[in-house]
Amino acid sequence: MKHDVAVLGVGMHPWGKWGRSFTEYGVVAARAALADAGVDWREVGSVVGAETVRGGYPGYVAGATFAKALGWQGARVTTVYAACASGAQAINTARTQLLSGLADVVLVVGADAAPKGFFRPAGGERPEDPDWLRFRVLGATNPAYFGLYARRRMALYGDTLDDFAQVKVKNAACGALNEHARYRKPVTAPEVAASPVVADPLRLLDICATSDGAAALVLSTMDFARARSTEPPVRIRAVSTVTPTFPQTTLDLPDIATDSAATVPPGPVGFRASIADAAYEEAGIGPEDLSLAEVYDLSTALELQWYEDLGLCAEGAAAALLRAGDTAPGGRTPVNTSGGLASFGEAVPAQAIAQVCELTRQLRGQAGERQVAAARVGLSANQGLFGHGSAVVAVR
Template sequence: MTDDVAVLGAGMHPWGKWGRSFTEYGVAAARAALADAGLAWTDIQLVVGADTVRGGYPGYVAGATFAQALGWQGARVTSVYAACASGAQAVNAARAQILAGMADVALVIGADAAPKGFFAPAGGNRPDDPDWLRFRVLGATNPTYFGLYARRRMALHGDTLEDFAQVKVKNSAAGAANPNARYRKAVSAGEVAASAVVADPLRLLDICATSDGAAAVVLSSMEFARRHTTDPVRIRAVSTVTPSYPKTVLDLPDFATDSAAAVEPPALGLRASIAAAAYEEAGIGPSELDLAEVYDLSTALELQWYEDLALCAPGEGAKLLRDGATALGGRIPVNTSGGLASFGEAVPAQAIAQVCELTWQLRGLAGDRQVPGARVGITANQGLFGHGSAVVAVR
């Protein structure tokens, strides 16, 4: 297809708490991706950096920061911020320039050096940011948010604490086989249940950590790719849609005014709309997928993604898990990388890391976590302030 771009190289810096600069991690991942592509840094015509707003000014201009660290060589640079969706937005920015004929080959990099605990608001107080208001006015930090989602699933669908724990069990088994994962130890359901309660009903092992790490991919036009490989992994779709609501401009902070009238909810929620747009652009349906990498900030949220990706009917996410369909060897393995359960969050890198996992899986190079014969995969995540992302890769 003329709208495909090729993934020529994928590389990562292992996740952990290394105590070094995000730039160092990003450069290591970039060099690994370049080596995987068989290209020199001087071959790159465009650098797109996924921004890390906790990295000071260099983090806000990540594209130029990485280009400078690799050595100025005249490449175009672009920097992208979309919270947890930054990596996929960066992939899409590179893809757009390649498809527009502005570059033949691009390097996309995301890296973070995350602090422990809750993230302080970048730029200070943000009274015009609904997410900041959620934190400050309601005290609903992200783990609280995850706990509410979990309680909702328990009330509506009958999900249990054991179901949530089994997501962690599944993902930790995959992460144990991934050399780039931070946590490389299989975890039992009993260990999840015995971990501290963070946001009832979720335990510590139900919720992902914050991590340092980096990921990078080399993308190119199909014409450029044909000069370097005979069967490249291709990116066929990138979805970056935002939510749909009856009123799109809020008179903050007057929430009462905005919720006073009864209105029909949108046909699809944000996560489902992210997936639907990706499927439509790629010209595929969920039945054609061989694997998926989803944004498991919490174990309960992974179950919700099964339904939003239409891997099963609404309310049947836990059943899909219980049937073993989403485990390695199942009908549609989810988070073969180990997911955020095994990596933790390195915010601007994680959506790129998902693309790296699809690349290795579709090449047949994922080792003990390989999905046999994988040809089509999807990634999915979301970021604060309505950022969505999904990437469809094929071979």
């Protein structure tokens, strides 16, 4: 395919709360990816860093920060920010450089040292940002809107608290097998039910933590990859970074009207579904072609919503899909074989890159006990604040 680029190497720093600099985490992940690729640092023509707003000035210029820490060698540097979609934007920037001939090899790095509790808002007052309005006008912080989504699913589709708990059970079982996960212990549904309520109906174990962590990829042109090995590499075939379509200006609470949405009929496709649709269209595939998917399970109920948005099932049928085992290892389309945010917690600029690390290992057949049999096509998906779409299609 004319837009394919090769994934030569993947690397991660384990997720946790380590109390060290994001730069240190990123360098560990970058060196691991370079070693995995068999590429010398001096061969890298460009470094794309996903920005971390919590890292001070070095975080604002993450590309240069990582390049300096690895040793100045003349590479181009780029820094991108798109909240939770930063990693996908970084991958897309690297892909563009490769396809345009600006570089043969690009290193993509995302790392974060997340504080405890709520993130301090970045960028000051943002009255034109619908997410900022959600925080300040509605008082709907992330756990609050996770709870609203869960209640909405319960009211509309009959989802139950046990359905939500079973998402955590599934993901924790996978995370227990992942050496990079922060939480590596299986969880039972009664344990989820017994954990403290955070935002009714969701319990503590229904909602992801915040973490330190890092992930990196070494991407190359297909010509460079073929010159290095006769083994066909994993390829990135599509990257979706789409924005919402008017009038869907309220990104996360679709039933709460804005001035525009009150007078204009909503579009036929929601924002998260449009993220996936754009990736499918570019890759020339459909949901029926997926071997596995990595989705942004900020909450257990939100993972169920992703099943529908990715087209894995009809609207309202996500819980039935889960109950049938279709999204579990060995099922029709396993979801979050890495363990997801349920097992990692959220290290914002690293997360979308980490998703592609998991897809790559699965497509290579290197996922160990988490391996999906005969994996050929994988999709990652999340979204960032202020309308940043994020989806990547990887193939083998």
